[in-house]
Amino acid sequence: MGTCPVGIFRHLLMSNPGNTVMTNQPKPHIRPAQQSDKAPILAFCQHTWDDEADYIADVWDVWFADPTGRILVADRDSQPVGMTRLVQLSDTEGWWEALRVDRDFRRQGIGHQLTQSTLSLAQSLGLTTLRTCVSLTNASMHPFMQYQGFSPQGDYAVYRAAASEGAPTALRRLGEDDCDRAWAAINSFVAEERDRLLVARGAKWQSLTPTCLAQRLAQGWVWGCFEDDTLISLFIRSYMESPDGTLWLGWLGGTASGIHTALNDMRHLAYQLGFKAIGGFLPQSETLTTVLKTTGYEFSDTGVYKLYEKPLGDQ
Numbered sequence: 001m002g003t004c005p006v007g008i009f010r011h012l013l014m015s016n017p018g019n020t021v022m023t024n025q026p027k028p029h030i031r032p033a034q035q036s037d038k039a040p041i042l043a044f045c046q047h048t049w050d051d052e053a054d055y056i057a058d059v060w061d062v063w064f065a066d067p068t069g070r071i072l073v074a075d076r077d078s079q080p081v082g083m084t085r086l087v088q089l090s091d092t093e094g095w096w097e098a099l100r101v102d103r104d105f106r107r108q109g110i111g112h113q114l115t116q117s118t119l120s121l122a123q124s125l126g127l128t129t130l131r132t133c134v135s136l137t138n139a140s141m142h143p144f145m146q147y148q149g150f151s152p153q154g155d156y157a158v159y160r161a162a163a164s165e166g167a168p169t170a171l172r173r174l175g176e177d178d179c180d181r182a183w184a185a186i187n188s189f190v191a192e193e194r195d196r197l198l199v200a201r202g203a204k205w206q207s208l209t210p211t212c213l214a215q216r217l218a219q220g221w222v223w224g225c226f227e228d229d230t231l232i233s234l235f236i237r238s239y240m241e242s243p244d245g246t247l248w249l250g251w252l253g254g255t256a257s258g259i260h261t262a263l264n265d266m267r268h269l270a271y272q273l274g275f276k277a278i279g280g281f282l283p284q285s286e287t288l289t290t291v292l293k294t295t296g297y298e299f300s301d302t303g304v305y306k307l308y309e310k311p312l313g314d315q
Helices: 005-009 035-045 056-065 110-124 141-147 176-189 210-219 256-272 286-294
Strands: 029-032 069-076 079-088 093-101 129-135 151-162 171-173 197-200 204-207 222-227 230-238 246-254 277-283 298-311
Touching (some): 029 110, 035 056, 056 069, 069 110, 093 110, 110 129, 129 141, 129 204, 141 151, 151 256, 176 210, 210 222, 210 230, 222 256, 230 256, 246 256
Parallel strands (some): 246 277
Antiparallel strands (some): 029 069, 079 093, 129 298, 151 298, 171 222, 230 246
């Protein structure tokens, strides 16, 4: 998958949803993960795909300790045979990821059962929107997603560029006092609602709201480019759950010239902050792709991802 560590996210759910039920097999029990599940789950995750390693081993300990996330395990006769994870990103939004089924137990409806348990759990937490993301190459998952009631929201690809020596000259870190004008600028930059989605920790999409923006401003994670006193582009930092030396983009918007200026300067910002590279999941558009190429950003060979969304009502 090349040098971009986000290659571990090529299939953010799984390569075979296991949605063909064999009625002679008993249904597993779906329960919260236990620490003792780590070894058997990591054992079957070694065989998730034929051509690359799964990323679950790199994030299991972080995930298990995260109070905003819940790992569900499919247990048959005290043996973990599947897993998935739900993360609560806000009061109303959740992220679903890492649907895995042991190869020896696939095509028995376990993926469907884990999915339904995830949806039920999300509703019990009061979430009204659930999102997930699937590689375009993960062909078997796309019909499964639509069967489960998820609607496609757009395609995203990973782009990255090496950090460039020197200090940024155009980007300025914004503070908490800039919240109102930063929010006004964001709304002037977006063409439709899905353009106001922030790629949060570990490649998880959530709505960019005034509260969310204020939190990032308080962290010192928002930068802007100005023309006189007008914001012409704005960049919000994110991060991956497995640090890899990359300064990750969470959101980028602006005028065409403003985005061009920001992308150039972000390479210097990455260098100044001690990162080796800058990268992010960016929406697929001809205009943005052209700007990325002219500013030295390369399309990662991790591929293109389709974002899915499901409103949660009565299941």
